Amino acid sequence: MTIIDEAPVLSAPANLRGLGGIAIEGGVLRHGMAIRTDDLALVTEGVADELVAGGLTVIVDLRSNDEVAITGRGPLGTRPVAYHHIALMADVGASMPAVDREWRFTHEAMGESYVAMTETAAPALVTALNVIAYAPGATAFHCAAGRDRTGVLAAVLLLALGASDDDIVADYARTAPNMPGIMRRTRGVMGPLLARLGVDEEAMQRSLPDGPMDVSMRIMLGTLRDRHGDPLAPLRAAGLSDDTIARLRAKAIAA
Known part of the structure; x- marks a missing residue:
């Protein structure tokens, strides 16, 4: 079942980047292991071919069922x-911070929502980390914008690999200059979903905060440390094993 009648417009990703080159325990994360990106279901045929030629073997799709129903898997x-649909939230509204039924699009509110996502969706994040650990080639993971759900998975992956908080925050903040392109690219999909939640897309865009994005990720990491000691504690309680972490680190360092 689809939610909109018109086929989404295909385009190149606006927020795709590999995590290679980030300092981790034992060295530097190798290129060609993990890719974070905005919606891969919207890529063109040419981009799809380029990604496969570049070593992509596994996709982890973090979108909700409603989002997937609109686009399917695309080209x-x-x-x-290989394709793994691991929804971090049941619907888009669940991932949007709200107080008294009013949506809050501040960097601080987004950081609080990332903490909640890490704690409530810990089993799904553990599943995603295991997929990355056992994938034979490069794994690309994405949501719609490649910012929030994708940013949380990127953060816990980098934590498992032993990256510093500063490097995790720096990677997250690289999305900031891509936001205008992301909003244009996802409008055909997110507009109808937001309308169902009673959210006016144009009003939402006007309410998006200015200033450095890094506040959100620092809140996520700092709150998890304050609350649990180990920021990966919610994932460990949900089944993240030392064996999986060891496998991720060995894969990340191997040439």
Whole structure:
């Protein structure tokens, strides 16, 4: 079942980047292991071919069921790429911070929502980390914008690999200059979903905060440390094993 009648417009990602080059325990995260990106279901045929030629073998789709119902897998669905749909939230509204039914789009509110996501969606995050650990080639993980749900998975992956908080925050903040392109690219999908929640997309865009994005990720990491000691504690309680972490680190360092 689809939610909109018109086919989404295909385009190149606006927020795609590999995590290679980030300092981790034992060295530097190798290139070609993990890619974070905005919606891969919207890529063109040419981009799909380039990603596969570049070593992509696995996709982890973090979107909700409603989002997937609109686009399906897109052109990459016809390529030899394994696909795992691991929704971090049941619906888009659940991932949007709200108080007294009013949406709050501050950097601080987004950081608080990332903490809640880490704690409530810990089993899904553990599943995603295991997929990355056992994937034979490069794994790309994405939501719609490649910022929030994708940013949380990128953060816990980098934590498991032993990256510093500063490097995790710096990677997250690299999305900031891409936001105008992200909003244009996802409008055809997110607009109808936001309308169902009673959120006016144009009003929401006007309410998006200015200033450095790094506040959100610092709140996530700092709050998890204050609350649990180990920021990965919610994931460990949900089944993240030392064996999986060891496998991720060995894979990240291997040439």
